[in-house]
Amino acid sequence: GESVGLHLPTLSVQEGDNSIINCAYSNSASDYFIWYKQESGKGPQFIIDIRSNMDKRQGQRVTVLLNKTVKHLSLQIAATQPGDSAVYFCAEYTGGFKTIFGAGTRLFVKA
């Protein structure tokens, strides 16, 4: 069935280093992917998205890479800061009305 999964439940990085959060999806028909950041006690916050006709998209300090061949998505955060500590979700839109979320990866940033 359809699923969006994450390779690692937690990730710990040193402040200033780059972070890479990975995500696998199973539905090859998915055409839109979104990364969300969720801080403790808050709702998910949109970070960046990418359509299936793209391989890479850059934002401010964040880059999303899409590899459709292996159905893999990644979020790269440059120069990770303490404020980046949160749970990160990848989400998959497969058409229709539903956006499917993975379980999330918790990012810890060590000072």
Added chain:
Amino acid sequence: ETGVTQSPTHLIKTRGQQVTLRCSSQSGHNTVSWYQQALGQGPQFIFQYYREEENGRGNFPPRFSGLQFPNYSSELNVNALELDDSALYLCASSPGTDGNTIYFGEGSWLTVV
């Protein structure tokens, strides 16, 4: 801030009771989706409303119901509350139903005791 507002922010209910959660969508957004997020898990899709009608539903029982009003605001109703209904309930709005980014409110924390 996304412009999506939810109320109440926290509430405690007893098993068997009923609860109503409310959501105001972002200006210009006509579609509202509701998600349930249990502790330590990702959001699970409950249903979506578009033009005051349910547009799709996830794997939730009928005791989860909703409404959308002409101003696009929405309600989530849960009857016969169970302990497992304890979760963060998230409302998200979008400018349409097809391939649009959904923007979340801060959620309503429901504890069932």
